[in-house]
Amino acid sequence: MDIIKINASLANAARYDILRWLKDPENNFPPHKEVSGFGDGVCVSFIKDKSGLSQSTISHYLNMMENAQLVIATRIGKWTYYKRNEATLAAYFKALQEEI
Amino acid sequence: MDIIKINASLANAARYDILRWLKDPENNFPPHKEVSGFGDGVCVSFIKDKSGLSQSTISHYLNMMENAQLVIATRIGKWTYYKRNEATLAAYFKALQEEI
DNA sequence: ATTACATATCGATATTTATAGATTTGATAA
DNA sequence: TTATCAAATCTATAAATATCGATATGTAAT
Numbered sequence: 001m002d003i004i005k006i007n008a009s010l011a012n013a014a015r016y017d018i019l020r021w022l023k024d025p026e027n028n029f030p031p032h033k034e035v036s037g038f039g040d041g042v043c044v045s046f047i048k049d050k051s052g053l054s055q056s057t058i059s060h061y062l063n064m065m066e067n068a069q070l071v072i073a074t075r076i077g078k079w080t081y082y083k084r085n086e087a088t089l090a091a092y093f094k095a096l097q098e099e100i
Numbered sequence: 101m102d103i104i105k106i107n108a109s110l111a112n113a114a115r116y117d118i119l120r121w122l123k124d125p126e127n128n129f130p131p132h133k134e135v136s137g138f139g140d141g142v143c144v145s146f147i148k149d150k151s152g153l154s155q156s157t158i159s160h161y162l163n164m165m166e167n168a169q170l171v172i173a174t175r176i177g178k179w180t181y182y183k184r185n186e187a188t189l190a191a192y193f194k195a196l197q198e199e200i
Numbered sequence: 201a202t203t204a205c206a207t208a209t210c211g212a213t214a215t216t217t218a219t220a221g222a223t224t225t226g227a228t229a230a
Numbered sequence: 231t232t233a234t235c236a237a238a239t240c241t242a243t244a245a246a247t248a249t250c251g252a253t254a255t256g257t258a259a260t
Contacts, residue, residue: 008111010200012248013104019200044207057249059208078206078257089200097193100110100119112218144237157219159238178227178236 001069001091003099009068014051015061019070021050022084032079040074041083101169101191103199109168114151115161119170121150122184132179140174141183 021028025038029046048058069088121128125138148158169188
């Protein structure tokens with residue numbers, strides 16, 4: 001886990017928002033027609049719609065966040081779903097509190 | 101308190117290190133000849149020496165961190181001492197845990 | 201095979217950040 | 231009041247980030 005990389009990921013309001021939205025998908029996104037529930041997270045299009053940013057920007061941001069291990073991507077059919085990586089987040093909080 | 105601004109401050113290894121060093125000045129810095137103890141923190145020169153970065157860079161970083169309310173500056177004589185702003189740090193941890 | 205669609209990648213540009221050297225400012229001491 | 235020293239600010243450049251439109255890729259349906 002790279003704390004600096006995580007901090008950089010969270011140093012942008014759009015990405016910070018995405019992480020918060022993914023904490024409560026039911027109340028932040030519509031249901032997906034292909035899957036039931038949000039077990040694998042939320043598809044890129046919904047995140048794009050909610051953020052108001054372009055598809056390429058969101059794809060790039062999600063890739064950054066995956067690289068920082070903040071989210072986990074799962075491809076199902078044509079869609080890629082993103083959910084939070086709670087293990088990293090827990091480790092991040094712990095490390096932050098211990099280190100700084 | 102601006103979480104994004106704080107995250108940006110902590111998205112750089114040198115600044116992250118500074119905040120950690122200031123947590124334990126006794127073990128990270130020499131005693132200052134003008135003041136006893138580290139009640140007001142550590143002077144810029146010592147932080148510069150330890151970081152290996154230039155004086156202007158460190159001054160700039162400390163200014164950023166002060167702007168994010170991560171540190172508090174106190175000028176005494178020719179020296180400016182920087183210490184952690186524990187109130188912000190506590191509020192930051194709390195907000196982080198609640199929000200993300 | 202061809203089409204359609206969701207997402208990823210590429211290429212480009214504007215903005216921000218990282219960093220340093222030079223200069224200025226503020227404070228003390230001679 | 232001048233010299234000195236610590237720190238802040240200014241100026242400059244290289245690198246990274248933000249963001250988009252265009253194009254490519256992978257998957258599924260026809």
